[in-house]
Amino acid sequence: MNAMTKTELRELSYAEAIREAMDIALASDERVVLMGEDIGVYGGAFQVTGDLVEKYGTDRVMDTPISELGGAGVAVGAALTGLKPIFEFQFSDFAALAMEQIVNQAAKVRYMLGGSVSVPLVMRFPAGSGTGAAAQHSQSIEAWLGHVPGLKVLQPSTPEDAKGMLLAALEDPDPVMIFEHKILYKMKGHVPEGYYTTPIGKAAIRRPGKDLTIVATSMMVHKAMAAAETLAAEGIDAEVIDLRTVRPMDRETVLASVRKTGRLVCVYEGVKTLGVGAEVSAMVAESDAFDFLDAPIVRLGGAECPIPYNPELEKAVVPQVPDILDAARNLAKGRI
Amino acid sequence: MADTLVETNAPYAIRTYSPEQLKDALRKMFLIRKFEEGAEDSYMRGLIHGTMHLSIGQEASAVGSCMSLTDADKITSTHRGHGHCVAKNADLGKMFAEFFGKETGYCKGRGGSMHIADPSKGNLGANGIVGGGLPIAVGAALSAKRLGTGAVTICFFGDGANNEGAFHESLNMAAVWKLPVVFVCENNKYGMSTSTARSTAVKNIAERAAAYSMPGVTVDGNDFSAVTEAVDAAVARARAGEGPSLVENLTYRWRGHSKSDRNRYRTKEEISEWMERDPIVAMSNLLVAHKILSEAEVAGLEEQATQVIKDAIEFAAASPDPRIEDATRDVYTEGAAA
Numbered sequence: 001m002n003a004m005t006k007t008e009l010r011e012l013s014y015a016e017a018i019r020e021a022m023d024i025a026l027a028s029d030e031r032v033v034l035m036g037e038d039i040g041v042y043g044g045a046f047q048v049t050g051d052l053v054e055k056y057g058t059d060r061v062m063d064t065p066i067s068e069l070g071g072a073g074v075a076v077g078a079a080l081t082g083l084k085p086i087f088e089f090q091f092s093d094f095a096a097l098a099m100e101q102i103v104n105q106a107a108k109v110r111y112m113l114g115g116s117v118s119v120p121l122v123m124r125f126p127a128g129s130g131t132g133a134a135a136q137h138s139q140s141i142e143a144w145l146g147h148v149p150g151l152k153v154l155q156p157s158t159p160e161d162a163k164g165m166l167l168a169a170l171e172d173p174d175p176v177m178i179f180e181h182k183i184l185y186k187m188k189g190h191v192p193e194g195y196y197t198t199p200i201g202k203a204a205i206r207r208p209g210k211d212l213t214i215v216a217t218s219m220m221v222h223k224a225m226a227a228a229e230t231l232a233a234e235g236i237d238a239e240v241i242d243l244r245t246v247r248p249m250d251r252e253t254v255l256a257s258v259r260k261t262g263r264l265v266c267v268y269e270g271v272k273t274l275g276v277g278a279e280v281s282a283m284v285a286e287s288d289a290f291d292f293l294d295a296p297i298v299r300l301g302g303a304e305c306p307i308p309y310n311p312e313l314e315k316a317v318v319p320q321v322p323d324i325l326d327a328a329r330n331l332a333k334g335r336i
Numbered sequence: 337m338a339d340t341l342v343e344t345n346a347p348y349a350i351r352t353y354s355p356e357q358l359k360d361a362l363r364k365m366f367l368i369r370k371f372e373e374g375a376e377d378s379y380m381r382g383l384i385h386g387t388m389h390l391s392i393g394q395e396a397s398a399v400g401s402c403m404s405l406t407d408a409d410k411i412t413s414t415h416r417g418h419g420h421c422v423a424k425n426a427d428l429g430k431m432f433a434e435f436f437g438k439e440t441g442y443c444k445g446r447g448g449s450m451h452i453a454d455p456s457k458g459n460l461g462a463n464g465i466v467g468g469g470l471p472i473a474v475g476a477a478l479s480a481k482r483l484g485t486g487a488v489t490i491c492f493f494g495d496g497a498n499n500e501g502a503f504h505e506s507l508n509m510a511a512v513w514k515l516p517v518v519f520v521c522e523n524n525k526y527g528m529s530t531s532t533a534r535s536t537a538v539k540n541i542a543e544r545a546a547a548y549s550m551p552g553v554t555v556d557g558n559d560f561s562a563v564t565e566a567v568d569a570a571v572a573r574a575r576a577g578e579g580p581s582l583v584e585n586l587t588y589r590w591r592g593h594s595k596s597d598r599n600r601y602r603t604k605e606e607i608s609e610w611m612e613r614d615p616i617v618a619m620s621n622l623l624v625a626h627k628i629l630s631e632a633e634v635a636g637l638e639e640q641a642t643q644v645i646k647d648a649i650e651f652a653a654a655s656p657d658p659r660i661e662d663a664t665r666d667v668y669t670e671g672a673a674a
């Protein structure tokens with residue numbers, strides 16, 4: 001009717017964006033099936049599959065028994081032989097029960113068989129802390145899977161990317177693991193209509209800046225953006241990079257930024273030691289970008305403990321905006 | 337057994353336990369109910385974060401199963417474990433304090449509802465992982481056998497858990513090694529939204545015992561005496577060194593799976609049918625019918641339980657939070673090699 005409505009960007013929540021991607025995939029490709037616990041009439045523990053079962057039926061939106069190892073393995077076998085399963089773990093923590101099929105089978109079968117087969121499998125993992133669900137329902141385990149050649153590991157941080165990366169994952173011939181932060185599910189943002197893909201292995205510069213680089217993943221991208229705004233008001237111009245893919249990592253975008261700013265903070269929710277930030281730091285340290293560093297690299301990651309239940313402790317063990325501000329201010333002022 | 341049946345037609349529990357023990361059992365059932373109603377209320381008022389899994393409607397299974405256990409015997413529990421805790425003599429104040437995330441709680445505020453444990457009473461803990469407790473129970477039974485403690489372990493798990501590999505591996509090892517463990521399946525018809533009909537290839541989960549050469553029985557899990565009779569027999573068998581058993585208690589959870597449940601997978605009629613079969617009302621009636629308690633005494637027990645929970649909530653609310661500096665305490669044993 002009027003130009004205003006026309007140009008207004010359509011907004012969806014992160015969960016709705018994922019559902020839309022699955023809807024598009026189910027509608028356009030007969031081979032796509034959804035599998036997982038309580039993804040049918042319940043709509044998924046986080047209401048991501050929602051009402052899809054009503055549209056596509058229980059043959060294509062399949063509730064599995066509570067059998068993570070078996071369910072994941074069925075998805076691997078189906079992917080090997082002509083289907084394209086999207087397998088939902090109810091919580092990413094339960095991947096621990098299915099590690100055999102993910103790590104020993106899905107990731108390796110193509111290589112072991114000399115490239116004669118492929119496993120076009122997508123697995124979705126609701127991840128992260130902040131819900132008061134404690135140690136066995138709050139982990140960020142992307143680095144566990146990121147350590148396995150044969151897997152691709154994604155961490156979309158926006159609704160737009162959540163849809164685009166899921167559709168990209170479905171085009172990918174190899175197993176793709178997507179970590180979705182539970183706190184992001186309700187976050188709204190612009191999501192283009194129809195089919196599009198967001199490239200795997202390509203980081204996004206969310207905010208260009210010249211004084212320091214903040215490389216962040218998932219939920220931490222939003223905290224980094226909030227910190228960057230405060231820093232800007234103090235005259236510190238931070239560049240925020242959303243890594244988006246943990247494996248394969250976008251080396252070029254990160255190195256180019258560090259060459260420009262000379263300062264690097266990595267922020268991620270997984271346990272700090274041997275985590276995503278260790279890889280980012282090593283990547284810089286091993287490259288020519290190292291020569292451009294004006295200060296030591298700073299990693300902000302999860303504390304060296306399981307996620308505690310008490311809400312104040314829970315907040316304290318993962319990086320928060322003030323932690324990023326402190327690190328950035330110190331770096332910018334050469335205090336490190 | 338046959339002899340006692342000749343002597344009296346009274347249900348097993350009445351024949352077997354003293355009035356004091358039976359009264360204590362009903363007291364615990366009231367405590368479980370009031371604890372969970374109190375927890376639900378606290379949640380609604382925003383005093384508790386996270387989620388919780390309530391076992392309202394399943395109290396006879398928890399309490400009845402633990403009747404012949406001592407504090408030396410062990411249990412492993414589930415995400416729906418408040419009842420098991422109370423049945424195994426937990427302190428209600430420490431339970432509520434854990435719910436509130438306080439330093440005085442069972443896990444010092446680190447665990448919350450899904451991880452409450454009380455090793456001092458033989459409760460090895462609730463579990464956030466479906467099926468997580470099954471092999472642990474077998475391990476506890478292995479310890480008891482090797483160390484000759486005479487202790488028995490009861491392993492509580494849900495119908496949903498019987499489809500995890502851990503269930504099958506655990507029953508097999510327990511049978512092969514003839515371990516003193518009793519697998520108590522609390523079949524409340526659903527694992528979250530998925531009915532056993534849609535998830536499980538056998539009609540009764542107890543049938544699965546046959547695959548592991550152990551006895552398996554299915555009983556009315558809302559009938560305190562029936563539960564006690566079946567589990568006591570299995571515990572006695574375990575104690576006598578004759579190996580594991582599987583007991584399936586058919587029951588029902590009145591509330592949703594957790595706080596996110598819209599109850600789309602079951603009917604209102606089904607829920608109200610089961611609410612008619614309230615295990616606490618049945619137990620109260622049983623004790624009144626056998627003149628163990630008067631109606632007024634039953635009401636008194638309920639009243640008492642309400643007061644205990646009120647005090648527990650007050651204790652929890654007044655307790656200190658853990659210190660942030662202590663967030664990484666207890667990851668490793670203090671004093672061990674760093």
Ligand SMILES: Cc1ncc(C[n+]2csc(CCOP(=O)(O)OP(=O)(O)O)c2C)c(N)n1
Nearest residue numbers: 094416464465466494495496497526527528
């Ligand atoms: C390994 C694992 N898978 C899934 C879940 C999520 N989950 C928690 S409880 C539950 C249902 C369990 O059903 P059941 O064993 O019948 O116990 P009930 O909840 O009925 O007491 C599910 C799917 C989990 N906690 N752990």
Ligand SMILES: [Mg+2]
Nearest residue numbers: 494495526527
């Ligand atoms: Mg169940």
